[in-house]
Amino acid sequence: MNETEHNLIELKGMTKTFPGVIANEDVDLALRPGEVHALLGENGAGKSTLVKMIYGILKPDTGQILFQGQPVIIDSPAHARELGIAMVFQHFSLFDSLSVVENISLGMDKDVPMDILAEEIREISDRYGLPLDPHRYVYTLSVGERQRIEIIRCLLQQPKLLVMDEPTSVLTPQEVQKLFVTLERLADEGMAILYISHKLDEIKALCHHATILRLGKKVAEVNVDEESTSTLAALMMGEDLAPIVKQDHGSFGQIRLQVEGLNQPAFDSTGISLDEIHLDVRAGEVVGIAGVAGNGQDELLRALNGEEKCRSHECIMIDGKHVGLLDPNARRKAGMASVPEKRLGHGAVPDMDLVDNAFMTAFHRMGLLARGLINYPKTRQFADKVIDEYSVKTPGSHVPAGSLSGGNLQKFIIGRELHQSPDILIVSQPTWGVDAGAAQTIRQALRELAANGAAVLVISQDLDELMEITDRIGAICGGRLSRFYPTSQMTIEKVGLLMAGVALEGDSQDAA
Amino acid sequence: MLPKLVKRPAPSRFMVYLSPVLALFLSLLAGIVLFVIMDVSPLAALHAFFIEPISSAYGLSELAVKATPLILIGVALSLGFKAGVWNIGAEGQLIVGGLCGGAVALYFYEQEGFHILPLMMLAGIMGGMAWAGIVAFLRVKFNANEILTSLMLSYVAGLWLNLMVHGPLKDPEGFNFPESRIFSDSALLPVLHEDYRLHIGFLLALVIVGLGWILISRTLLGYQIKVSGAAPAAGEHAGFSTARIIWVTLLIGGGVAGLAGMIEVSGPIGQLLPSISPGYGFTAIIVAYVGRLHPIGALFAGLLLALTYLGGETAQILLNLPVAVTGVFQGLLLFFLLACDVLIHYRLQFNQPALAARGA
Structure with a gap:
């Protein structure tokens, strides 16, 4: 067929099984020169297996690879590089104590003198907008700069096909923008790029074609420009996702959670101290706090939910009442629920069953204590209801929490708190490590809680999530909160600046 | 090829209960080897140890007498161990409880009345609590390791009891022996049957188990105790103060150990002696673990460990074995139990499966 001749690489009927799992089943894929092609799928859909076969790390059980129209058997990464296939891995393989040029030299298949190599690196970095000093030591470089080393290392081989495995998971929004500019220029010069991701916005921005994998099978090949992110998501997950509905700004009620001048010294030397935190969340509102991990998110959650008592009674108010010196259960009584970031060992006890774990934070509000004794039949009912309503996949409420998958346990924990119909919910990293379907359920549930008049505070590192579900957004950096801005006036880039502790200039005003 | 330990996907509930049985079996096996080395017929020794003491009604009643303090303290220590509070100084708390209870008995010497025993119990409980309270205070206030402080306070308690029976509490008509007067009847626990030493303390132990x-x-x-022990951060999330759990579990442990001490002096002993316990407080640690930190388990483990005390005495009398054999048996049992407990979280794998073939 004519099309085959135009294709740079074509995969036909690729199948790969591991003991007990079929990682890829009869997968086809074709790329033309100059095409940025997305390989899209959830965690575990088989994306990595497929590209490892392209790069010669894994051998297919059955299937054929055509490269420039010729059938090839790629038996090693060196062979793949020889053909003109290069790959940038999600995890870098760099020596911190060596310079950029030394690192690149170590990965070369042939010997090139250092000074010539440095010159080549400089040339490529100029040409593709990848600023990098070849003589800098790796340990002095940011994550984004380290990724540039890997990309330049690939480009030095003048590949025809560049494979990128989830390249943006470690980058700030600003770095992602720069990367995309580079990739577009490479494509313009005729290089084919296979871009692996599960981030739909990125794929919309960068790619024109996408092959979608689900449970190891190719479910569709689509023209990205004709699809919306929600149709792509539906293909990826095999189910339709209802869009998140936000309320009108006018309909927010009174302030339910108010924090004024909260200062909290660091608990230990590795902790972050909270510095003059001001914050309020109204009824019906979802407020988001972005931030790079380890900037005081955990400390903030613990100060708000009462695990760490405040220094003054006045600094935290629930519905106008001071609660700064109250313990977590007194704050729960006042209507506040919280979901910590760490599930096992903080949000739940791994060795206890789901019934005991349901009791943990719910006994006051759900009336699970009768005359000082635990009402187990009622607690079991409550646990079963949570499991049922939030479709937690488990053989029953009698299994230990530690045996549930991360996503299922998170559904259980969030369900446990939501089922108590709190007036205020503080949740940290609500969908971290949760598969896309469950994540959407959780986000939906948070919005619904707000729609029913609760105040919801979401602390998250996932900017897409915050942009999707929040009404106002701010960021925490080094234990200090930025100002909050209406999410509708914000872009990912602006939030990125807030995360870096940079104040936004100009017009946007705090909505509160 | 040596078997490998492979982590189980979930802890085995079956092994939780099988482990003490396995440990007992291995202790017996080790005991047999020991007797052979000592040139004693293992059959006769095991008979003397485990069958002879309980083949009469008197023997059974003595078993219950010895088991009483072990069960009491075993139950109380289980609570603390479950919370991750390692009170290993129950021996000291028992001694102080016995001393306080005994002091009350001597204060009411040659008086009669039903108020005396309850007052003695109260004094015993308060004494044990006070002794354990020191440990709790040091832990909560200064983060001092409770294992060290509770153990060291046990030696202080033993010396203190010695000081008292050599001094203020010594029997004025006792020919200068370091012993107190023998308690009057109102200060002695009623026995359940006049032929035996078995007293109502045993019933009290059963109540404490319940x-x-x-x-x-x-x-x-x-x-709260279970959550704080299994996942301290989750305990704090649920609003359970760690300090409170430390105080409560240590006070319960100390109070019950103190009660056991009072029961000892007012039951089988009937006076204050320089030594009122053959290490019940320490043996109760083994009771708690063999009983899987469960009160019902502690009941059976208490009876088992009491048997090693009785068996040791019988073996001493019948076979001239040294009394240290008791301690050896108790130690072996704990040792094997801890070893067998590995199997709760790990399983043995005898031959390795072929590695799954992967690509180059």
Whole structure:
């Protein structure tokens, strides 16, 4: 067929099984020169297996690879590089104590003198907008700069096909923008790029074609420009996702959670101290706090939910009442629920069953204590209801929490708190490590809680999530909160600046 | 090829209960080897140890007498161990409880009345609590390791008891022996049957087993204890103060150990001696673990460990074995139990499966 001749690489009927799992089943894929092609799928859909076969790390059980129209058997990464296939891995393989040029030299298949190599690196970095000093030591470089080393290392081989495995998971929004500019220029010069991701916005921005994998099978090949992110998501997950509905700004009620001048010294030397935190969340509102991990998110959650008592009674108010010196259960009584970031060992006890774990934070509000004794039949009912309503996949409420998958346990924990119909919910990293379907359920549930008049505070590192579900957004950096801005006036880039502790200039005003 | 330990996907509930049985079996096996080395017929020794003491009604009643303090303290220590509070100084708390209870008995010497025993019990409980309270205070206030402080306070308690029976509490008509007067009848625990030494303390132990069971499985406090022990951060999330759990579990442990001490002096002993316990407080640690930190388990483990005390005495009398054999048996049992407990979280794998073939 004519099309085959135009294709740079074509995969036909690729199948790969591991003991007990079929990682890829009869997968086809074709790329033309100059095409940025997305390989899209959830965690575990088989994306990595497929590209490892392209790069010669894994051998297919059955299937054929055509490269420039010729059938090839790629038996090693060196062979793949020889053909003109290069790959940038999600995890870098760099020596911190060596310079950029030394690192690149170590990965070369042939010997090139250092000074010539440095010159080549400089040339490529100029040409593709990848600023990098070849003589800098790796340990002095940011994550984004380290990724540039890997990309330049690939480009030095003048590949025809560049494979990128989830390249943006470690980058700030600003770095992602720069990367995309580079990739577009490479494509313009005729290089084919296979871009692996599960981030739909990125794929919309960068790619024109996408092959979608689900449970190891190719479910569709689509023209990205004709699809919306929600149709792509539906293909990826095999189910339709209802869009998140936000309320009108006018309909927010009174302030339910108010924090004024909260200062909290660091608990230990590795902790972050909270510095003059001001914050309020109204009824019906979802407020988001972005931030790079380890900037005081955990400390903030613990100060708000009462695990760490405040220094003054006045600094935290629930519905106008001071609660700064109250313990977590007194704050729960006042209507506040919280979901910590760490599930096992903080949000739940791994060795206890789901019934005991349901009791943990719910006994006051759900009336699970009768005359000082635990009402187990009622607690079991409550646990079963949570499991049922939030479709937690488990053989029953009698299994230990530690045996549930991360996503299922998170559904259980969030369900446990939501089922108590709190007036205020503080949740940290609500969908971290949760598969896309469950994540959407959780986000939906948070919005619904707000729609029913609760105040919801979401602390998250996932900017897409915050942009999707929040009404106002701010960021925490080094234990200090930025100002909050209406999410509708914000872009990912602006939030990125807030995360870096940079104040936004100009017009946007705090909505509160 | 040596078997490998492979982590189980979930802890085995079956092994939780099989482990003590396995440990007992291995201790017996080790005991047999020991007797052979000592040139004693293993059959005769094991008979003397485990069968002879309980082949008469008197023997059974003595078993219950010895088991009483072990069960009491075993139940109380289980609660603390479940919370991750390692009170290993129950021996000291027992001694102080016995001393305080005994002091009350001597204060009311040659008086009669039903108020004396309850007052002695109260004094015993308060004494044990006070002794354990020192440990709790040091832990909560200065983060001092409770294992060290509770153990060291045990030696202080032993010396203190010695000082008292050599001094203020010494029997004025006792020919300068370091012993107190023999308690008057109102200060002695009533026996259940006049032929035996078995006293109502044993019934009290059964009540404590029941209370302990309800506490740990049904009450909020029991739940808090379990959560704080299994995942301290989750305990704080649930609003359970770690300091409170430390105080409560140590006070319960100390109070019950103190009660056991009072029961010893007012039951089988009947006076204050320089030594009122053959290490019940330490043996109760083994009781708690063999009993799987469960009150009902502690009941059976208490009876088993009491048997090693009785068996040691019988073996001493019948076979001229040294009394240290008791300690050796108890130690072996704990040693094997801890070793067998590995199998709760790990399983043995005898031959390795072929590695799954992967690409180059």
